[in-house]
Amino acid sequence: MQRVTMTIDDDLMAALDRYMEAGGHQNRSEAVRDLVRAGLSKQPKSDDGDRHCIGALVYLYDHETRQLSKRLTHDHHSHADLSIAALHVHVDAETCLEVSLLRGRKSEVEHFARHVIGERGVRYGQLVVAPAEAHSVDQGPEGRPRHSHSHD
Structure with missing residues (x-):
């Protein structure tokens, strides 16, 4: 041991x-x-890392931790190809909650999530992953996929 x-x-x-x-x-x-x-x-199986997915990364962090907010922002900008959207909430005087929606190859989404959760000052982190097929799609004006159904 x-x-x-x-x-x-x-x-x-x-x-x-x-x-x-x-x-x-x-x-x-x-x-x-x-x-x-x-x-x-819970570690990913080696055979599904190339599959596309959508993930929700939820994490709590101490925004007073030296340079953490700056590092997290840099991390997200460096992985802009994975980011769909983010929600930032001030929980209390020291704590922030972020929910980052991610899309991409499962191995890349999981790698990014582990990196964020592993940052010093991140108190809690969890990634939820759902499969998503990669299709050739019509791009909207902001480079995001369009879809044809309505949201009535």
Whole structure:
């Protein structure tokens, strides 16, 4: 076995302790191992990374973290080909919530989401992915696909 040293903020540690007690874990190491296994089991399969998808990336972050807002904005601009839309909400004095809608190859959407969620100061992140077929489509005036059905 390998020994790993981690730094975890107080709120996350309290949540880990509650998870540990609720799950009947004997110690934090067992709880962390279970969480790591669960996270790894959600990793993408190697055969579907080229499939197109639509994703909703939801994340909470501390906007006071040094340069984080600037880094996140830069990340989104650097991946403009994946971005469809974004929603930004001020949750409280320190916390922002963003929902980014993404479209592209599944492997690229997941890579971008992992990068954003991994930024220092991002407290929570989750990506929800739905399959989307890549079709040759008629482009609208802003380079976005047009569609023919109405929204009555």
